[in-house]
Amino acid sequence: MQLKRIEPRLLVLAVALVITGGSSGCGFAKRVIAKDKMNQGVLKYNQGLNSEAREYFKSATDYVPSEAVGWLYYGATLVKDYKTQTGEQREKTANQALDIFKKALELAKGNCDLEENSMAYISSIYDELKNDAAWQEWMVKRAESGCAKKPLKATIYHSIAVKYWNCAYEQTTRYADKAVLQKDPFHYRNMDYEAARPDRERVDDCITKGMQYVEKSLAVDPEYPDVMYYKGLLYREKQKMTKNEADRKKLGDEAEAIAKKAGEITKKREAEAEAAKKAKAAEKGTPST
Numbered sequence: 001m002q003l004k005r006i007e008p009r010l011l012v013l014a015v016a017l018v019i020t021g022g023s024s025g026c027g028f029a030k031r032v033i034a035k036d037k038m039n040q041g042v043l044k045y046n047q048g049l050n051s052e053a054r055e056y057f058k059s060a061t062d063y064v065p066s067e068a069v070g071w072l073y074y075g076a077t078l079v080k081d082y083k084t085q086t087g088e089q090r091e092k093t094a095n096q097a098l099d100i101f102k103k104a105l106e107l108a109k110g111n112c113d114l115e116e117n118s119m120a121y122i123s124s125i126y127d128e129l130k131n132d133a134a135w136q137e138w139m140v141k142r143a144e145s146g147c148a149k150k151p152l153k154a155t156i157y158h159s160i161a162v163k164y165w166n167c168a169y170e171q172t173t174r175y176a177d178k179a180v181l182q183k184d185p186f187h188y189r190n191m192d193y194e195a196a197r198p199d200r201e202r203v204d205d206c207i208t209k210g211m212q213y214v215e216k217s218l219a220v221d222p223e224y225p226d227v228m229y230y231k232g233l234l235y236r237e238k239q240k241m242t243k244n245e246a247d248r249k250k251l252g253d254e255a256e257a258i259a260k261k262a263g264e265i266t267k268k269r270e271a272e273a274e275a276a277k278k279a280k281a282a283e284k285g286t287p288s289t
Contacts, residue, residue, distance in 0.1 A: 034063035034070065041073060050080045068107035068114045075100035075121060094125050101125075112147035119145065136160055143216075150220050157217035158227040164210030165230055168237040171203045186239045186252060203241060210234050225269075228262035 041056030054077035060070040075097050082093035105118035123138035142148055143156040175189040175196070191200040211234055217227040235255035242248045 030063045034060040034067070037063065038070065038073070045073070045077065050077050053077050054081070066107060068104045068109070068111065068118075071100055071104035071107065072114060072117060072121075075104060075118075079121065079125070091129065094129055098122060098125055115145060115147050116142065116152075132163065136163070154217045154220040154224050154227065157213045157220065158224065158230065161210045161213035161217060161227060161230055161234075164206045164213065165233055165237065167206035168203045168210065168234070171199050171206075172237060172240045175199070186236050186248075188243050188248065189240045191241075200241070203237065207234055207237050207241070210237075223265050225262040225265045228258055228265070232256070232258035232262070 037056045037060035041053045041060065044050075044056060045053035054074065057070055057074035057077060061067070061074055064070065078093055078097035078100060082090050082097060085093055101118045101121045105115060105122070108114035108118060119138055119142045123135055123142060126135040126138060139156050139160055143153045148156070172189050175191055177187060177190070180187050191197070191203075211231070214227055214231045214234065217224055218231070221227075232255040235251050235258065239248050239251040239255065242251060
């Protein structure tokens with residue numbers, strides 16, 4: 001299963017640099033020039049001319065270094081750059097982008113759109129650099145930010161839980177017995193010997209931490225079906241690590257019950273969405289499809 005990603009939601013590239021202050025003076029002139037640079041950068045960015053857009057946004061930050069939005073857009077062009085690069089150059093550009101977004105976050109000063117976009121880019125870059133510790137650190141910062149609304153909080157905690165489930169699943173899959181796998185995909189994984197002990201400890205740790213973030217997500221949204229499914233899957237990982245048959249059956253039953261409840265909630269929400277769609281279509285006098 002794939003990790004659910006929460007991508008940055010870049011502000012629509014339209015000029016957002018606000019000209020404030022008096023109508024004269026060096027500071028005002030710099031802001032006027034910076035706004036023009038942003039305008040030019042937006043045009044080039046929307047035309048797919050990323051390198052030219054990057055230079056305009058960088059120039060805007062040179063003229064008005066205290067404006068977070070200029071840094072945010074400048075960082076967005078660096079993200080496009082490193083996605084086309086490889087090796088050391090890719091890592092160098094990605095780290096440069098991280099510095100830029102951290103600067104934007106520092107300057108955001110309570111602007112929730114800028115703060116959330118900056119943190120979203122930072123966590124996404126760490127994820128792509130496969131720095132799981134930094135990714136999780138910034139995901140938690142996003143969830144605990146004063147700007148994070150409940151749906152985002154629940155989704156972030158869910159994403160962290162999924163990552164821990166994946167950690168456990170990769171290890172238990174390595175120890176699967178192919179002779180019994182088709183008959184019982186959740187059979188006991190024999191990791192009772194010394195060489196397997198580090199892997200067993202890792203599985204146990206990932207299950208424990210995954211469950212912690214499942215509960216964090218459910219505390220925000222008790223009927224979040226996606227995270228409920230993963231709670232069931234983490235019970236399945238527990239089942240794989242449990243030797244006693246009675247305990248294994250109990251874990252399996254719990255996983256099935258959770259999956260059933262999540263399925264019922266999903267169907268209910270789909271029915272409600274379809275009913276709302278039909279009602280909206282009826283108001284407009286057009287058939288729904």
